[in-house]
Amino acid sequence: MDRPRHFEDYVLGETRSTYGRTITETDFVVHAGHTGDFFPHHMDAEAMKATPFGQRIAHGTMTFAIGIGLTASEINPLAFTYGYERLRFPKPVFIGDTIHTELTITGLDPDPKRATHGRITEQVRVLNQRGETVLACDHIYLAERRG
Amino acid sequence: MDRPRHFEDYVLGETRSTYGRTITETDFVVHAGHTGDFFPHHMDAEAMKATPFGQRIAHGTMTFAIGIGLTASEINPLAFTYGYERLRFPKPVFIGDTIHTELTITGLDPDPKRATHGRITEQVRVLNQRGETVLACDHIYLAERRG
Amino acid sequence: MDRPRHFEDYVLGETRSTYGRTITETDFVVHAGHTGDFFPHHMDAEAMKATPFGQRIAHGTMTFAIGIGLTASEINPLAFTYGYERLRFPKPVFIGDTIHTELTITGLDPDPKRATHGRITEQVRVLNQRGETVLACDHIYLAERRG
Amino acid sequence: MDRPRHFEDYVLGETRSTYGRTITETDFVVHAGHTGDFFPHHMDAEAMKATPFGQRIAHGTMTFAIGIGLTASEINPLAFTYGYERLRFPKPVFIGDTIHTELTITGLDPDPKRATHGRITEQVRVLNQRGETVLACDHIYLAERRG
Amino acid sequence: MDRPRHFEDYVLGETRSTYGRTITETDFVVHAGHTGDFFPHHMDAEAMKATPFGQRIAHGTMTFAIGIGLTASEINPLAFTYGYERLRFPKPVFIGDTIHTELTITGLDPDPKRATHGRITEQVRVLNQRGETVLACDHIYLAERRG
Amino acid sequence: MDRPRHFEDYVLGETRSTYGRTITETDFVVHAGHTGDFFPHHMDAEAMKATPFGQRIAHGTMTFAIGIGLTASEINPLAFTYGYERLRFPKPVFIGDTIHTELTITGLDPDPKRATHGRITEQVRVLNQRGETVLACDHIYLAERRG
Numbered sequence: 001m002d003r004p005r006h007f008e009d010y011v012l013g014e015t016r017s018t019y020g021r022t023i024t025e026t027d028f029v030v031h032a033g034h035t036g037d038f039f040p041h042h043m044d045a046e047a048m049k050a051t052p053f054g055q056r057i058a059h060g061t062m063t064f065a066i067g068i069g070l071t072a073s074e075i076n077p078l079a080f081t082y083g084y085e086r087l088r089f090p091k092p093v094f095i096g097d098t099i100h101t102e103l104t105i106t107g108l109d110p111d112p113k114r115a116t117h118g119r120i121t122e123q124v125r126v127l128n129q130r131g132e133t134v135l136a137c138d139h140i141y142l143a144e145r146r147g
Numbered sequence: 148m149d150r151p152r153h154f155e156d157y158v159l160g161e162t163r164s165t166y167g168r169t170i171t172e173t174d175f176v177v178h179a180g181h182t183g184d185f186f187p188h189h190m191d192a193e194a195m196k197a198t199p200f201g202q203r204i205a206h207g208t209m210t211f212a213i214g215i216g217l218t219a220s221e222i223n224p225l226a227f228t229y230g231y232e233r234l235r236f237p238k239p240v241f242i243g244d245t246i247h248t249e250l251t252i253t254g255l256d257p258d259p260k261r262a263t264h265g266r267i268t269e270q271v272r273v274l275n276q277r278g279e280t281v282l283a284c285d286h287i288y289l290a291e292r293r294g
Numbered sequence: 295m296d297r298p299r300h301f302e303d304y305v306l307g308e309t310r311s312t313y314g315r316t317i318t319e320t321d322f323v324v325h326a327g328h329t330g331d332f333f334p335h336h337m338d339a340e341a342m343k344a345t346p347f348g349q350r351i352a353h354g355t356m357t358f359a360i361g362i363g364l365t366a367s368e369i370n371p372l373a374f375t376y377g378y379e380r381l382r383f384p385k386p387v388f389i390g391d392t393i394h395t396e397l398t399i400t401g402l403d404p405d406p407k408r409a410t411h412g413r414i415t416e417q418v419r420v421l422n423q424r425g426e427t428v429l430a431c432d433h434i435y436l437a438e439r440r441g
Numbered sequence: 442m443d444r445p446r447h448f449e450d451y452v453l454g455e456t457r458s459t460y461g462r463t464i465t466e467t468d469f470v471v472h473a474g475h476t477g478d479f480f481p482h483h484m485d486a487e488a489m490k491a492t493p494f495g496q497r498i499a500h501g502t503m504t505f506a507i508g509i510g511l512t513a514s515e516i517n518p519l520a521f522t523y524g525y526e527r528l529r530f531p532k533p534v535f536i537g538d539t540i541h542t543e544l545t546i547t548g549l550d551p552d553p554k555r556a557t558h559g560r561i562t563e564q565v566r567v568l569n570q571r572g573e574t575v576l577a578c579d580h581i582y583l584a585e586r587r588g
Numbered sequence: 589m590d591r592p593r594h595f596e597d598y599v600l601g602e603t604r605s606t607y608g609r610t611i612t613e614t615d616f617v618v619h620a621g622h623t624g625d626f627f628p629h630h631m632d633a634e635a636m637k638a639t640p641f642g643q644r645i646a647h648g649t650m651t652f653a654i655g656i657g658l659t660a661s662e663i664n665p666l667a668f669t670y671g672y673e674r675l676r677f678p679k680p681v682f683i684g685d686t687i688h689t690e691l692t693i694t695g696l697d698p699d700p701k702r703a704t705h706g707r708i709t710e711q712v713r714v715l716n717q718r719g720e721t722v723l724a725c726d727h728i729y730l731a732e733r734r735g
Numbered sequence: 736m737d738r739p740r741h742f743e744d745y746v747l748g749e750t751r752s753t754y755g756r757t758i759t760e761t762d763f764v765v766h767a768g769h770t771g772d773f774f775p776h777h778m779d780a781e782a783m784k785a786t787p788f789g790q791r792i793a794h795g796t797m798t799f800a801i802g803i804g805l806t807a808s809e810i811n812p813l814a815f816t817y818g819y820e821r822l823r824f825p826k827p828v829f830i831g832d833t834i835h836t837e838l839t840i841t842g843l844d845p846d847p848k849r850a851t852h853g854r855i856t857e858q859v860r861v862l863n864q865r866g867e868t869v870l871a872c873d874h875i876y877l878a879e880r881r882g
Contacts, residue, residue, distance in 0.1 A: 366478035
């Protein structure tokens, strides 16, 4: 679980893929209740019948929270999150879709503020069971340089 | 609740502020259970005593989901989300902190792809009870232009 | 969100209608778990097949809690709840039904105990997607009189 | 659990008392998430410090749902709910209060519409650990008359 | 609810059966979130299509927790749990199955350590709507002997 | 995450230890709501003040479900659970305790029914922050023998 890795241990193009998880109606209800966002897009099956989607669509914040949560299988005690860039939701997530997350190291740069750390850009792609990308972003984190 | 606004109705510098919400231990446990991220940072009070934080800290994805959720009080049927930029977590959120969200329109631009829409940049700041920013990002959304 | 209104600002016959919300199996399970009422009427699909309903029916307390919750979109800081009268459940709520709430001001009376306040009677109707009333009651609240 | 009782089996003045249950911060958060009512009265500890209550207070709908839920320990297959009258909330419920429910049969009347049934009025009192009534109402239900 | 029984009040072969409860997709999601076990067996409908089960299967710990929970309808203040033996899961539980629990007293023995108590062995069987046993174990508890 | 291991890969005395998790009041409430067991031992802080425990104690089924859940970090696709033996709860778990699980391989035996598999006995110990064992059992599982 703990897997210490220095900045120098990361490799451009390195990939990791998570288990899948079926997004259920329960997840929709839990997320609405967790965030307080009960907009009809997510909660009113009748109203959504009349839209191009034809059905309820997931909160973007849920796809983000669960998509990132799926990657939480090991801890690098030498790294910490700096932020996220270019968060996009190219396709909706529907009840019953099964998503998983694919990670690729796409940038390894010096950190402009900290000589002791390097900056890692990890491309995040959440895909559904049809192989469509439903969420894309870049996760930026910093890892300690080896001595 | 529904409040239709065209792109031309938005004003640079316009602000909106939400109600506050106290982030509870329950929210930590619900978010871990919702996302599957049970890392000790969020769940192990004993282990966190030995860190500079001294206690459990919120998942960044939770601060984002609840911070954005707090803003879900009215729907503009003429607008939709494009994405989020520069998502950062300048300060940790602890159990018992009370957060609210402040929104400011900071950009009104033509949409490069759609002549029918304009692109709105809304600065998002989630603040705690001490006035510290615990989350910052830009929300980018598109709104229909008036005829 | 905060919308201060004095007793004199309310008008007989004034109406308000909420967004819709689809009542899910999740809501049934959450309500059972929240209240501790796991009676077969709400939880045992097999046993309910043999009844005239043919399926599980919602807890009355859930229809009340969600039906009232749907109305929680603005706060009148000059008013507070006195109570509820004539709470009835004319039709069952089934999993998958979509409900919304309609409010009508049906009474504006002096408060017998407080000269400073008036008593407002608001008729509450929760309706399903077929337009049937599934819950009816009167919400009684008090609002400050103007100076 | 199933305990069939005819209308004639009920006795005026008969009482029943439930187990106690401590109302936790978790219950507040669950109820807000279940109903969508995130008003600061229930969710914002900072804002409530400045009020006469000094702290968050429970949703009335929660006190009702849990107070009634506590009574759900046996089923009379010969009876069904008609409705509730005079629902009042004489005192607030705070996080950490322990409540239980006391029931007293206060009315046994013919049902005006159904010769086959009698109408039972059961006084409901939810009390806290200081013996204060935090919720009062009358539960009206109908039970089959003995052949 | 409280039903005090001494060791001598228990009878070999005595049985008790609980209400039924339909195990929902919500229960799967809640249990994963409660325990942190998001293994694909329970959470990934796509991956499970390719297995002999053809669908998601319940966590064994959930069948145990809910199967035992169903029996929690009365308290013997003179008894306490010693442990469980031979916990087995002969059949999977699927979403939509309705389970109930059957209890049989199969052993009444002196407690080797406490002359004041007797040891009761209660056979636990959780059955689904087809009468198949999905969980079996022995619950061992101790009850006070009559003076 | 997937880590295929044949029976022959297991070693007597091999140990594994999990992350810690603080058991919160939320977990108590979630478990009661998940299982339907709202007995005062777990839910009534007032009543428990008068007992030797002085406070609410965790459901045994929760300590089991979370204690086992903590171990769900990798999947051996060549193994499956046979059952659990000698489940005991030597000490209570209180709100605020931090638990983790320690696993030791204590038995490697031929499976009496399947020549293709071996039977693994894994001792499970759930410990609190004071190093006290709060749950003990043996997990029995079967793993494929190497060709």
